[in-house]
Amino acid sequence: MAQLSESSKVALATLSRIETGKMTGTLESHMQIAKAFGLSLPQFYSEVEKLKSKQTEPEEEYRANMFVHNKDASSTILTKDIFNKKMLPILIELKSGGKTQKEELKIGAEKFIYVLSGRIEVTIDTNKEILEKGTTLYFDASQPHYFKNIGKSEAICLCIVTPVSL
Numbered sequence: 001m002a003q004l005s006e007s008s009k010v011a012l013a014t015l016s017r018i019e020t021g022k023m024t025g026t027l028e029s030h031m032q033i034a035k036a037f038g039l040s041l042p043q044f045y046s047e048v049e050k051l052k053s054k055q056t057e058p059e060e061e062y063r064a065n066m067f068v069h070n071k072d073a074s075s076t077i078l079t080k081d082i083f084n085k086k087m088l089p090i091l092i093e094l095k096s097g098g099k100t101q102k103e104e105l106k107i108g109a110e111k112f113i114y115v116l117s118g119r120i121e122v123t124i125d126t127n128k129e130i131l132e133k134g135t136t137l138y139f140d141a142s143q144p145h146y147f148k149n150i151g152k153s154e155a156i157c158l159c160i161v162t163p164v165s166l
Contacts, residue, residue: 008036027101072098088161094120094149102146109141111161118155121148
């Protein structure tokens with residue numbers, strides 16, 4: 001664990017909490033751990049799934065994986081066994097002023113976002129779109145993009161990514 005902490009630059013306490021299931025970690029910490037193993041994030045998750053499938057204990061009920069972008073933004077994956085799916089449903093929660101990290105997925109990746117509550121600004125490359133409760137946007141996710149809550153209350157959005165890409 002100490003060696004992994006040193007090579008990944010993820011705190012030993014964080015690695016311990018992830019290992020014991022007390023926390024899931026951030027998307028950034030997962031990327032750093034995968035990089036330390038010389039794997040892409042999808043390869044890393046694939047290896048984790050292989051290890052889990054070898055376990056003899058019956059699988060517990062599904063628990064959603066939450067990724068914390070920062071103190072004001074989080075994403076929750078709404079399905080399990082994601083690498084056997086063609087779509088990745090994610091619930092994004094943004095506190096007032098909160099924003100996700102900038103993403104740029106592989107060529108061919110697409111995103112659909114539906115605002116359940118609040119008001120957000122979606123920045124795609126240099127273009128900005130304002131979305132409010134009940135509005136949607138479908139876009140090419142290979143362009144750099146991020147979401148920002150520009151309202152006074154929490155914003156909650158349903159986001160679908162296809163093909164599955166982390």
